[in-house]
Amino acid sequence: xxxYTCQQNTTGLxxxxxxxxxxxxxARVVDNIxxxxxxxxSAQYGSAGSASSQRRRNLRAxxxxxxxxxxxxxxxxxxxxxxxxxxxxLAALIDESQRISYDIIGHSxxxxxxxxxxxxxxxxxxxxxxxxxxxxxxGVGFVVAPGFAPLVTxxxxxxxxxxxxxxxxxxxxxxxxxxxxxxxxxxxxxxEHEDFYDELGDLARSQKRSYLAVMGDFNARVGPxxxxxxxxxxxxxxxxxxxxxxxxxxxxxxxxxxxxxxxxKAPAKxxxxxxxxxxxxxxxxxxxxxxxxxxxxxxxxxxxxxxDHRLLRARFHFDRxxxxxxxxxxxxxxxxxxxxxxEEHGSKGESLGVHATEQAVPAExxxxxxxxxxxxxxxxxxxxx
Numbered sequence: 441x442x443x444y445t446c447q448q449n450t451t452g453l454x455x456x457x458x459x460x461x462x463x464x465x466x467a468r469v470v471d472n473i474x475x476x477x478x479x480x481x482s483a484q485y486g487s488a489g490s491a492s493s494q495r496r497r498n499l500r501a502x503x504x505x506x507x508x509x510x511x512x513x514x515x516x517x518x519x520x521x522x523x524x525x526x527x528x529x530l531a532a533l534i535d536e537s538q539r540i541s542y543d544i545i546g547h548s549x550x551x552x553x554x555x556x557x558x559x560x561x562x563x564x565x566x567x568x569x570x571x572x573x574x575x576x577x578x579g580v581g582f583v584v585a586p587g588f589a590p591l592v593t594x595x596x597x598x599x600x601x602x603x604x605x606x607x608x609x610x611x612x613x614x615x616x617x618x619x620x621x622x623x624x625x626x627x628x629x630x631x632e633h634e635d636f637y638d639e640l641g642d643l644a645r646s647q648k649r650s651y652l653a654v655m656g657d658f659n660a661r662v663g664p665x666x667x668x669x670x671x672x673x674x675x676x677x678x679x680x681x682x683x684x685x686x687x688x689x690x691x692x693x694x695x696x697x698x699x700x701x702x703x704x705k706a707p708a709k710x711x712x713x714x715x716x717x718x719x720x721x722x723x724x725x726x727x728x729x730x731x732x733x734x735x736x737x738x739x740x741x742x743x744x745x746x747x748d749h750r751l752l753r754a755r756f757h758f759d760r761x762x763x764x765x766x767x768x769x770x771x772x773x774x775x776x777x778x779x780x781x782x783e784e785h786g787s788k789g790e791s792l793g794v795h796a797t798e799q800a801v802p803a804e805x806x807x808x809x810x811x812x813x814x815x816x817x818x819x820x821x822x823x824x825x
Contacts (some may be wrong), residue, residue: 706800
């Protein structure tokens, strides 16, 4: 029978083993095992107390989560709801919105007879515009999450097709979100298409915010980037139609990045509209941004209120460095205004040089500051004069 006595040092490792009845061999084996374990640990994790070894241990530790480097400052969605004219439809829309993550949901085709601005029982802010006069179609609006509602500074409806929401974000950032009701379809006249994009372009140029997002149902299939384009993504899967060509030209003209084509998505997670017979699927809803701020764009299949459209969601990460660099790049030099006397003589066609000579004061009449000695050259010139 063997009797073992184990002693430990301050590091918690056994350093001596007293064995009775020939246990010296076993003691040497145990010492070798501990030495090999220490060498393996030092080679794998580095020296104890070093920053790199600490980071490696943290990455391998259970329950350790790395911090996100691209946090979402705004989660904006667009959805063609087809109708929220009744209180029951609005309640169903709010209940469905509570199941997803969002900050702003822009709605198209609200079909409300009168505009509505209210706060839901859970704090959700609702801004819905009126439909087109003498018609049952049209209308845009916004549904704002309770946590984002205090940041909203204003909502303005420019027409039954266009609305703008402005928000003041932390750290001095502000954003404008333009919600677009469905653009004219392909069977409409060319003049109607031009009027729509001219109105949208004027509204986009009037927004003097750090970031601008334009979203809605454009009835356009954009597809992948073509040669010469810079603001269209390369991951589109559909062929471009005539309406898509107009939207692509609009993005290039106003320097708006097309968010749908920036990311690789499965075809089943791209389409936003299904035909009435359920056989044709198209990507007709789009989200645009004035800067490279979109970190992800995709549909939310679980969101459904009976519409033939699916909700399209985009996540935005706003960088203050981009704003600072843009301000430096486009900074205008200060304008130095001439005094009124020079402007008057310049307008009369008189020579500024002759005028300055006539008004020149002789050197001998100038007072010399105290402590300033007169040089020989200047003294000789004054004596000659």
